Amino acid sequence: MTDPTPTQISPIAALQDREPSKPPRSQWRDVWDQFKHHKGAMLGGGFLLFVTLAVLFGDLIWQIDPKKLDIRNKDIRPIFNAIWDSGAKVSWSHPLGTDNLGRDHLAQIIAGGRASMAVGWAAMLLTMLIGTSIGVMAGFFKRLDGPLMRFTDLVLSLPILPLMLVAVTLFRQPLRASFGPETGMFILIVGVIGVTSWMQTARIVRGDILAIKEREFVLAARASGTTARGIIFRHLLPNVLSPIMVSATLGLATAIITESALSFLGVGFPSDFPTWGKMLADAVPRMQEFPERVMLPGIMISLTVLSVNYLGDGLRDALDPRIRGR
Amino acid sequence: ERGSDGELSIIYWQAPSILNPYLSGGTKDLESSSMIIEPLGRYNETGEMLPWLAKEIPTIENGGVAEDLTSITWKLKEGLLWSDGSPVTSADVVFTAEYCMNPEGGCAQLAKFEGVKSVEAVDDLTVKVTFAEPKPFPYGPFMGAQSPIIQKAQFENCTGARAPECTDANFGPIGTGPFVVDDFKPNDVITMSANPNYRDPAKPAFAKVTFKGGGDATGAGRAVLETGEFDYAWNLQLAPDVLAKMESAGVGVLEVGFGSLVERIMLNMTDPSPDLPEGERSTAAHPHPFLSDLNVRKALSMAIDRVLLTEIGYGQAGRPTCDLVPAPAVYTSGDESCLTQDIAGANALLDEAGWVRGSDGVRAKDGVRLSLLYQTSTNAVRQDFQALIKQWWEEIGVETELRNVNASVFFGGDPGSPDTFQKFYADVEMYANNFDGTDPEAYMAAQTCGKAPRPESQWQGENISRICMEEYDALVAELGRTGDLEKRAALVKEMHAMIINDGYMILPLVDRGRVSARAKTLGGVVLNTWDSELWNVADWYRVD
Amino acid sequence: MLTFTIRRLVLAIPTLLIISLVIFLLLQMAPGDPMAQVPLTVPPEVKEKMREALGLGQPLHVQFWKWLVQVFWIEPKVFIDFLTRDSWLLGWLPDTSLYQGELRVISWQTRSPVMDIVVQRLPQTLWVVGMSYIVGILIAIPIGIYSAYRQYSVFDQAGTFVTMIGFSIPPFFTGPLLIVIFSVQLGWFPFIYDTTHVVNDWDSFVYQLKQMIMPVMVLALQTTAQISRFMRASVLDNLNQDYVRTARAKGLSEAVVVMIHVLRNSMIPVITVIALGVPGIFGGAIITEVVFSVNGIGQLLITALFANDLPMVQTLTFMFAVLIVLFNLIADILYGVLDPRIRYD
């Protein structure tokens, strides 16, 4: 019987572990490399970057004031309508058309995007912050678990509208005084959305923390003298990043929509302050005649949410060294 | 013939929550109950009074109203029956008054009975209402949808504090109207069928009525104008282009009627500055820093294009107006000077008055900037108005910050909230108001000094602009003593000029009509804004 | 398990008391006044009288105590009476007649007992919101399973895309969109929900289906979006487990492996997510209900809120809190029932 392996193996090599062939690289290069592989994430990230830049600097290029009314030029259709409807009322000075008071749509999309994105991101970050802290505390400190979870139940059952009204009553004036009407309202809205939507995140994080807490590396960290703080920040949090990401992507969508629902209920931004959600809500009654007025903000919201979702997917993979290795 | 036309379906996008109008002031409740219970007299679509359960409208001429204006005597029609078959008597009328005037009952229509000293049954069909003082307009009680007659037998045990406990009675009052309640689901739907004991044996033409509530105005409009699911939809507060588009579907038609409802801007005569201590904001203690200047007020009014506002916000359901009392015709001022926008004139006026534009384009004088906080309730049309008006005011150098407040807070009157229209912690605010019936006395009297909301009155009061002029108050007192219609009209016009046409303390914008929609297959609809829209539902019929 | 359940139930009582107190205080603090819907033509003095008649002037603790008594003592009596009198379940028992006409929780708006209205609203809420939840789940679960089974396939990618779109578009847009397409343009379905409709034969059943289909679809879209994501993740987790390999090694077909072995395990976390969503059904779906005039509990709550009908809002939110606490417990118990590894004692 012949030896089936022609390769000569020295005994020492036999006992040596195979080392990973890839040379180590800097952590962030690595993350980026992995991230690049994720097509959806790249597309999502690219779109998000584009939208962010567009809403931030768009008004430098497109300088029409979004609040400027121009009754004579009301109800102009978007320019592309001319393709199938030669009789459409279109104008190059308003490429996306104007609304029923003659406000330019493109300018409104830009300005509205700024507000919506700001609210979405800020509220989402706040939600994640509250949800994660409560989830971590409940999961980590056994004594806090009961009270915090009961508190979560409490907040879950609070009716949002009265809460919002109370918040407006209590805080509108001081916030307006110190930040001005729009920033003040922004803080208020972000605050209220944050305060009322962290519960799901907290629950999920708590569950995961409870499981991770039992893993041996946490015990190992404790054995090597790590304080509770260190354990939470160095060991637990990075390991619950992935569920947090998932709720974050959903949270951004919810925040953008909740903001519109709030202005729908009359507790949002000043009425002449455009946001995507509000543009969408305002356009719904006329969606048969002017479908573009719902489609444009609707598409912007959906695409943003979608790209955040894909971006989150990609980031999650990229940030997880286990997946990154493969 | 009664019941021959099958089923009638009506949609009100605000759902009725109770069928006893004495326990709820809501229009939806008044109108839905008006199909079931009826008053002694009603107003028709022109504001004229018609006898309903009464034989005739009592007047001084026919002796129904005492010469000294302190009493009025109503005579019921003969042979009237409640829907349960028992006869209607004057005792029921007397009971109705007692029911509402019971101090513990919290009657929503108490204002109708204001000044009533006693209500007595003279005989089975005659009722005499006596007033404590002469009442130039004695048609408060038992007139219009607000004070229909309820059955004594049914409500006898439901007076005072026990009123809310009688759910069955409140949900299914026995009445004399063309329909009786089969089933009432509060805030949802009422099913009714023709009243077998209705006084006109040929009416109503419909055997059944489904009165659906809830949803939104758009949905209600669609259901009548586009899909034809419903026959009648009430009060479609939608943008004119949206309505026009719906109507073009060809299933239904819009009905428009005008009353006394006026969309207006109230100017705050007192200082709402948040720097003032709580309790002094928006009170007579501090006059407004710039709105107390007539020139500013006038300029604000001149800058507004009421015609355009109407066209955008209400279309055929609105008329630009300079009148706070747009109807009845005897009382209207007829002034149309405000209808033409005059930005240049307004600018000139302000220049002349010494308000100079600063570098930011905002006018100022003696360190006072023309910077306004403009609030209103949340509502799409009002928000459009705000945007337009803000732009015009900016053109005359007035900076405007917009705010909208949830309607339930704005109109709620909670003294704890800073956002109510009575508290008026803003410089200007916009809403609509009207008066009941055809007599504007109480309406004009509301602008007297004593009726300004203030902390001592728990911020209750109707003088929202906080107008305080002795001459005006004197005229109001005189009006209360005057019985002659012509003289009354003259007084009203004088008062009106004082605060509006010349005083610019309230800026009327639009005389708002009511738009309702009916299916093309529904006949007999006469839109009435002085009474319930459903006032003549007995005459409605199916067109084939 | 039993002690666990009882223990949690007993612990829930103080929780619920605190919740009800917080809700009560919150509502008291909220601006707004039951007179908001009374026309401006009614003079302030009359409004003041009406307020007094509603008992608004009383001190807070008295109001709260009264409400507590009404909810925890009088309403249960009414309920027991109902059970022993009219229900088919316990109707054979002698009529208890515990309720002797004490004051129940009365809505300010309708002046009728809040509970009666809630009971009235339950059918349409359950039909529409409940049905949409069930439909959403029934659609979501196969999608989730298939997406996971064929991870990164076209189906999976498309599923992700569609569910995210579904998630990011609010019902105040999808609702009118469906109405315009199916009611106005095509005329297939009615869009004003008829709550008086009684199903008693085939035709009426078809009508019921027709009037339900649009609101159900609007709501189901959101449920589907969420549940299918959870399901996918859970199935993915389980597909990599060793026991799946064992099952395959036994020669079981893929259908059996996935639909029996994997499904049962994957359902464990999803079932609890589903259970936690159930209170939402009773809470209603405010916007959708308004768009289609369904007038379920969501609409009841929103009208009560706008009318500042505090007893109604308070009772509804309290019931909602009870359901949340209850379904939290049910979710935990379900977890224990479905997963034999979990034991609660």
Added chain:
Amino acid sequence: MLDQPIARIENLRVEFQTKDGPVVGVEDVSFSVNPGETVCIVGESGSGKSVSSLSLMRLVEFGGGEIAGGRLLFDRKDGGEIDLVKTDQSLMRTIRGNEIGMIFQEPMTALNPVFTVGRQLTEGLRLHRGMTKQQARDRALELMKQVRIPEPERRLQQYPHELSGGMRQRVVIAMALACEPRLLIADEPTTALDVTIQAEILALMDRLKRETGTAVMFITHDMAVVAQMADRVVVMFRGNKVEEGTVEEIFENPQHDYTKALLAAVPKLGEMRGKPAPEPMRLLGVETHDTGPIMGSDEPLLKVRNLTTRFAVKAGFFRRTVANVHAVEDVSFTLNKGRTLSLVGESGCGKSTAGRSILRLVEPQAGHIELDGVDVMALDTNGLRRAREDMQMVFQDPFASLNPQMQLLDQVAEPLRNYGQTNRQELQDRVAALFDRVELPRSFMRRYPHELSGGQRQRVAIARALALNPKLIVADEAVSALDVSVQAQVLNLMMELQAELGLSYVFISHDMAVVERVSHDVGVMYLGRIVELGPRQAVFEDPQHPYTQALMKAVPIADPRMRKSERELNFKPIPSPIHKVGYVPPPSEYEEISPGHFILTTDSGY
């Protein structure tokens, strides 16, 4: 036709498609299995043992693999030889479980947790044999009896988690045997089990093979087990077969370098006979550091007296403690500087708890712990944190004990940082030195745990434990999860460190051969108590306590000539350590039979 093999694997090649391109799981493997024969496949972790067997079942496809070449010839019952590679899945399904049975490695996860044992057992029977429910049940019962599960009727109704690991593994075996397959593949069926249970299972399989004449393909990395079971041995290395032969040939005359190296790394029970002190293993091809026996000192470092740790069992409405798990009961021992004390015993006897109690990672109920003069029990939170500078722990599972999200540099630096060292450069230097110490390339500092092999990971864990220059390291099953060769290196490393730094170890293990190799002293634990304690030589060469004797007997020896007798070992199941509140266990009393060699004289429960 006895010489006609049941299965023949010819030039099998299996590839996996991954993101970074194809990975070859098995490169080129050929061997055959004859009826009634046990073929053992040995090799390091990752050498392709499982992949080969899964290919034979055509299950690799479900794991993303693809059979890229070769033939898998299988002799079906009804004559006819078919090539499994070309068989379609629906035909495979009738072969799987029916003609080829497979036992999987992990008894904990191989069973579906939500179905009863009975249901999982009968499933295959009903499918392949078309049995009715009742017939299947009867057959299942029979199988359960065959694999000697006590109370089989009751077990059928139970869920997997209600059975002990040994029983679960027996259920898996029963499942594989259900349809009387002609070929049984056992993929490391005993790796996760205790020695005693392992002995039982091995005996069981041996008996079943003899009774039914099934061919067995037995996969393991444990040479001792191979020596016990095999008729023929196939040695695999990195996806290739490197050697094949009968057991005796392989053990006594290995040809291939790898086989030689492998055998040299296997600690054999009895090797240390006659040597009082531990010494590192001599590994082939590694230049020996030439550390002789490690003597240690006589100076006591750790004194443990009457250590008792109990876990409360709470139940009832008020969550009152109704019972206690007596995990560690009245344990006393002394550990001198530079020496190793091993704790051995079966799963659940309280070894880990004892180790953790010493560091106060779990709070002991009572007892006295003194580390180098410091009364550990009296310390407050802060003092304890400082005291942990002197005592560190290495955990069983090298993967679980490293944070998957952190670079190794940070993980090893963490203890340093915790005790005040913050200068980044200094830290890096320290860690680099530690990496050198445990012979890991410095380039690994920037890697993540998953990028390392098990042995490397465990060395990182050791480096982390060494970072603070502790006097005592508690090594809780520190080498149990490792391959023999890697295990040998880690053990050598630990011993070298001990020789150089004078470290003391509390070494917790269930592997008697390893314990024999490394320890100075041994404590045998049973049900929370130490039943026998003494110098290693005394305990191993002259076990006195009946439990120790039984344990020794169960250990397989890596020598085919020293197979255990065929008689089935029957161990008593360990009684429950749970006692009602208020139960006062009697104190432990010991008899010193030779200097330092103590035997528990009071009742131990055995």
